[in-house]
Amino acid sequence: MKIRLFDRKKNESKLPFFTPQDLVNIRWFWNNYLVQRTPWLLIVLGLILVQGVAYQQFLSLTESGLRVIFDEGVITDLIQVCAIVFGLFTVRAVTSYVVPRLSTWLAASAVMEMRRDLIEHMMTFDLSYFDRTSPGETILRLVSQAEGLSSFVGQATVNAVRDFVTVIIVSGYLIYKAPVLFASALVIAPAIILILQFVSHNIKMVQRSAENALGAYMNTLEETVNGMRTVKISNQERFEEERLLRSTSEIRALAIRLQAAQATVMPAIDIASAFAYALVIGFGGYMAISPSYDIDGAAIIAFLIGLVMVFDPLRNLAKFFTQLQASLILLDGVNGMNRIKPTITDVEKPLESFDTTGEILLSDVTFAYSPESPLFDKLSMEFRAGERTAIVGATGSGKTTILSLISRLYEIESGKITIGGTNIQDIRISNLRESFSVVAQDIVIFNASLWENIKYVRPQSTDEEIWEAAEAAEIADLIRSRGDMPLGPKGAQLSGGQKQRIAIARAFLRKAPILLLDEATSALDQRTEERVKRALARLAEGKTTIIVAHRLSAISDADRIYVLDQGRAVESGTHQELLDIGGLYHGMYSTQKGEYH
Structure with a gap:
């Protein structure tokens, strides 16, 4: 068993950063829920470009301001530079407010449509799917995973695009100003790529295990809550408590493992960045001192500021790619429901x-x-x-x-x-x-009034028809006494006989052939059974x-x-x-x- 587990991990370590199924899932989400929002996405991208250009212009003005201070000493020029810098950051502040608001709205709308489609698709599933699939797994996909996907698409992805645009624009400016110096800073790029490649697959494995553990926990919790009567009458509170705590302990352990895998990225990039900074300071200082290069101290300082403006977004991008691996598991879980085909x-x-x-x-x-x-x-x-x-x-x-x-x-x-x-x-x-009209033993009761529970099978029914069905099922008096009071989860406030009389009233109301x-009549006492049998006999006439x-x-x-x-x-x-x-x-x-x- 240990050998098989080792072989599985070995094979998983050879997977590409994006598996074929990942690409299928991404295309599915893009084609169905994002492509129609392309105009809005282009607006977001345009605002992000404005943010990137603002950073590049700030860098250029910083270099100009340093030269004013070191060389020219003209106070009016310095005031002008400061005013423009303030204006640039004002523009960036406005876009920094608009972009998250707009992107969150787009992502939430896309995920809402996705949930709508998945719910509609779920309603077509065969009954056998619900027989073999725990409710916790379905809830996990439609609630937790969908919500996590919404946050990732609406916030993390847009921030990553912003960081990527910033890196490209600022890097382009740095290459223009000092290509040799920028090339020396690129020595850390292979290290960052290797780190991401090493960490990504481990994150996927842990995230998949975490989602399975969370689904099992939700299922266990549902079983415990639904079976609380049996739990208490059997005096098994401590057993259920320990069972739930074991599940939460497993989730905790997996969360720590996931965080540990993600946490290795930032320190490694920081060390690589420190090496690049040291290299640029040393080599840049030599270039400023040496008469062989046409570069001054102001340009070197501006270049170092530019590197900060590049490396900070790069750190965020590295973090994004670790989050992406976890989110790909969420996307696969959500799309997994879409791949289920009814027979x-x-x-x-x-x-x-x-x-x-x-x-x-x-x-x-x-x-x-x-x-x-x-x-x-x-x-x-x-x-x-x-x-x-x-x-x-x-x-x-x-x-x-x-x-x-x-x-x-x-x-x-x-x-x-x-x-x-x-x-x-x-x-x-x-x-x-x-x-068909059905009176089943496992009748489903909703946490609504008796009236609404009966009306459920035929929403267009008139009040007279509902009263007629309730009278025939011997439950009209209970409706009058309870009024609009809800019946509790799964009809917890009703007896077994009352639940079955609701089912019988539904059958009267449906009027199917x-x-x-x-x-x-399994949950009825003998006296009530006789009354209901007479009602059922009337209901069955001619059917x-x-x-x-x-x-x-x-x-x-x-x-x-x-x-x-x-x-x-x-x-x-x-x-x-x-x-x-x-x-x-x-x-x-x-x-x-x-x-x-």
Whole structure:
């Protein structure tokens, strides 16, 4: 294992400063979010050029002012030079205010559009993506990494462009004034390049590890907060505290490693710069003394000031390139979401309408969540139009999965699923799913009022329709008593039965022709269950209804009952027919029989 890790690091050390994927990510961000802002970017660049020219003119005026002091001694000329210098720095101060404001606005707008596109793209992901991806990872990409990218593009990158322009303009002036002297200062350039090359890949590796650690921490934190009831009732506060502290310790260690990698750049450049300064002072002093060169003390002093104006931006540029390596990891993480392609998509010319009142058929359906865990192998089932068909079976037999396959939350591997004779893969996904009302066991409740939670499934509903749905689901009295009070995160202030009655009210409100009930009464007491069963019976009138249930009392009056066992439909018939068979259903009923007396 150690050898493999060493080999991986060895290979990573050979990567170029920009990997091919880095270039792809940069082009993606530029083409989609920056290129349309080119006029504004040119304005920013123009202001940056003004800043650079102001520095160059300051350097030229400094040399002129020194000559006034050393040679001419004319006070009016000195006052004129000072006034112009003050004017130049006033211009630079104004541009120094405008450039960050403008660049931050541009970067924030670009990242906002990027977030919008990623959120829109995320909504197309298959349900399987959310099954295998922790919420912390998604939050990390859309929040932390996107925000870090915004700061880097809006501030660090613009500052780097400003420093680069300053280096080019001032260096050009120094080359013009003393090319030999400037060439002697360039001896440090190879050292700076080697330092950056050495440090950059280590920064990338540490930043990638840091992002993974932060994502794991966010996921652990979410698990702890969401499971706080279980944590407290199990008396496991100390365990969760230690688990979170381990994650934070890992983040701290990686942050220190990242800072250590970045910190090696500045001292190395300072030492190289000191060598260049010493070389310029020595050689420049010799040039000023020697009659062989046409250069005086004022020019040497101005040249040294110019070097300061070059080396300080160079230090900032070196720091920028270390930040760039870390930001490339952020960009890759954000673009990683964009590279995810959904597998459940519409066909080229999807059908907008189909016979929602027809029967639903599963014909030789094969499906597996993973190759190692096959679930259905050539499963065939029939759900007759307008009838109530139930599916029962042990946990893990695939009951809920059938509902997911019918609504194309997952894609079958082979076989066919039809509604009214139309293959569901030929129907536009949005139109297909609009035909279902769902009452699921894992109902999602938002931290809003009861009214808003019910209205969520059909925002255009009238007040009368919402009240009608609430009355039918036996939850209208609770709406009157709570008013507009929010329900807490994930409906924490509601009981399990109240949450399911919200789901039932949503189903009434949606008025879809196909009704899917997944353990719709599992959290209700017997008295409430009877009332809700009557409501559901009214809701199911004239609709094709598929019921997934564990409690057989909820489906004893179904028109047909399928019994699943290990992904196969082993029995089917009415309640009485299945009891007469004396098979698996009879055994399940006998086990639960005590509940009905």
